[in-house]
Amino acid sequence: MCGYFAKAVVCESGHLVTSNAESEKGPVTPYCMTCGKKIIDKCQHCGQDIPGEEFAETNGLEITYDGMGTTSGPLHESLGFRGVPKYCPSCGKPYPWTQSAIEAALDYIDTLIVLDTSERHDMKKALDNIVADSPKSAPAARRLVQLSRKAGKEALKFFQQVLAGVVCEAAKREMWG
């Protein structure tokens, strides 16, 4: 085994409890103190741990004493935490916080009746590309901004608020200018 991810503990809205469950002292509470949602540490689709802090193997040796004797293994060093992930790397499904942000945005788009049906459809299509990082992200974000402006001054503000935690970097630059 070379590198690995520590287990992250996150609430269903995406509030981080810890990026390294093993280093946490004391029990994790069952509900989030910020939003009251359930706290999870596994993908709800495939059951794999949510990846937290990343560790890489070094040339050093780590000696651990387990009460019976000592064992040695490669020493790992932390590469830090990249932030709460959006998608499960094991099954590719969105985590609940990603899902609920997308659903909130989709519901909101339905209320933008100043736009015609095809524009609302365009907006919904753009949404997927804004969350998943790809070459389509920046143009999709530009389209969302453009249609939001047409929909009224509250629309972009709403998307900025609801999607803040889940849009990819390229889309962020477009949406926040």
Ligand SMILES: [Zn+2]
């Ligand atoms: Zn929360």
Ligand SMILES: [Zn+2]
């Ligand atoms: Zn999964």
